[in-house]
Amino acid sequence: MPPGDFLCFSPDGAYNKRAPFYGVRWRMTMTLKRIGITIAVFALLLYFWNMIFHQVKPVPDGVHTAGDVRMIAEEDVTFLRDLTYQEDGERVLDHELFDEMYDVIREAEEFLVIDMFMINDFSSEGEDYPPLSREFTDVILERMEERPELDVHFISDPVNTTYFSHEAEQLERLREAGAEITFTDLTLLRDPNPLYSSFWRFALEPFGQEGTGWLPNAFGPESPDVTIRSYLKLANIKANHRKTVTSEKASVISSANPHDASGWNSNAGVRVEGPLIQDILETEKAAAAFSGADTSQFPAWSGEEDGRDRPIQAQVVTERYIETAALKTMEAMEEGDELWIGMFYLSDRHIIEKIEETADRGVDVKLILDPNQNAFGQDKIGLPNIPVAAELLERGDDRIQVRWYNTEEEQYHTKMMAADRGDTVNVLIGSSNFTARNLDNYNLETNISFTSPPDTAFAEDVLQYMEETWNNDGQEYTTDYDTHAEAIAPGKYFLYLLQKALGFTTY
Structure with missing residues (x-):
């Protein structure tokens, strides 16, 4: 019931002249409150609708694709690498x-x-x-x-x-x-x-x-x-x-x-x-x-296949299909096989858990990681690779080993995986880090997945690269895990977990 000032007549029968004014003001106040609450509820619903929809909405046509599985000639693929290292105190770019x-x-x-x-x-x-x-x-x-x-x-x-x-x-x-x-x-x-x-x-x-x-x-x-x-x-x-x-x-x-x-x-x-x-x-x-370009005259390949021997299987994979290819490769590995990963950022939970499962089956896992001290010329604090490496070593017994690329003011920006399965070598290589942002249809990424006999020049070059950088053949490419194995400060580890939970991070 409205307060006494809103009543037209007081208990003694006198007419209250202020009642109409206060009654209108009270009704207007209540109306504005209802409008405000309605707007707030609508904005909140819109916020959560946006949050859910833009997490699960269909990706644009042609995104998240796996191309045809192709059989290619040995001469049609060449492994390429950029190696930066220190020699006599000088930076060398090979x-x-x-x-x-x-x-x-x-x-x-x-x-x-x-x-x-x-x-x-x-x-x-x-x-x-x-x-x-x-x-x-x-x-x-x-x-x-x-x-x-x-x-x-x-x-x-x-x-x-x-x-x-x-x-x-x-x-x-x-x-x-x-x-x-x-x-x-x-x-x-x-x-x-x-x-x-x-x-x-x-x-x-x-x-x-x-x-x-x-x-x-x-x-x-x-x-x-x-x-x-x-x-x-x-x-x-x-x-x-x-x-x-x-x-x-x-x-x-x-x-x-x-x-x-x-x-x-x-x-x-x-x-x-x-x-x-x-x-x-x-x-x-x-x-x-x-992205709005006119693609009616977009280039197309018009070449033809010839009769050469084609021993290597290759497939272009983008976005989440990159993760699919990585998981499929690890699932096929058996005891005695060797898994190599060279990576700038490693933080995707599906990949981490699959690495642990692969090691549990008796596969030797060797990780060459960037210590995440520098990105685009800016100093960084070791996230995510330092805490992820510590986690993997803690859970992987002796089957998982980690070495850090010996960076100075540059990055070990490589993004590749190689599985040596004896009679087969699988290689996944391209632009994608092993992070949720790169693998879960958020970024655009392009990799190629290869399955090759072990005696092709391509397979041999890939495995030689991994072994040379691991073993420091000729140069000090990598350092022991202990180089960056300092205890993770609680604040830094909390920041890593918080960033991962909220998504407010580049990894």
Whole structure:
């Protein structure tokens, strides 16, 4: 019942002149409260709807694919590796990947389709990194000038514009020369950081990304300034993380970015020829199409298979099919087999548990991991590999061994797995770390899965690479586990668990 002031007549019969005014005000207050509660409930429902939907929504057409299983000739696949090490106190770069990419570019006659996560000169202050982004761009421009009819498509991630705060310098040079440039529409991918992204989608995304940057760039003080809206978009933490260079003659799939601050990194990849090219092109066409590019004239491979012996089985796998291929390989291993993993980030629970199960069956597991002290020229604190390595060693008895790549100011950026099963060697290699973000349909990733007889040059080169880096044949590539086996501080371990739980992390 309303208070006494709201009554028209008091108990003694006198008329209360204030009653109509207070009655209206009380009704308006209650109405506004009901409207406020309704809006709050609606906003909360929208928040949770966004959170759930963008975790489970269908991925765009052509994403999360496994290509045809192909039988390829031994000559149609070449293992490539970039090794960085210290010799007499000096950094030595024994690198192959970009030389091979440049060969593919310079030999292209019909088309080039390139998909690169990072192509920029962003870096921390005080380091003299190689000008890899400009060099990579220059090689493309030289070939475009030599062959004006060359059809060039370059797909990339918005990180190169710091999420549309500025132009991507090298990509603009290519655009001006006639290349088709496509920035991946990340909003169509699922959200790995749902607590934040759900709020961002309905409260912040409608305001767009335009504007002139005014905040310092987190990638380094020499990088262009950034808008606050770009930082808010960055916090969604997802990417087109692919690294492919493809012509009508060959394709290089790797873990290497043409990014200046990544120029010292150790990486690995493959050059492939033949029908695998078409499978790679199909994945890139899909990425361009859902990002708004006109793909009606997108390049296609027109080569033909010949009568050569084809002993190696190969399959292009993207996104979650990469995890499927890794788990399937480990499930097939038996006692006495040997599993090698070389990885920048290892944190996916399915992979970790499968490694433990594989070791329990009597498989020897050898992990070469980056100590996670540096990323893109920025200092890091050892997450996730240091706590993950400690966990694996604790649970894996003597069957699991870990060595750290001996990094200085660079990364062991390799992303590969090799299973030596005696009469068969399985290799999984490409752009994908073994993390939920890379394997659970959040990022775009491209790998190739191979099954080879052990006596092919490809299988021998892969296993030789793993053994040389493990055993330090010729150079000190890796160090003992104890080098970075310091006790994990409770605060750091809690941060690792919290980041994993909330999804607010790049791993």
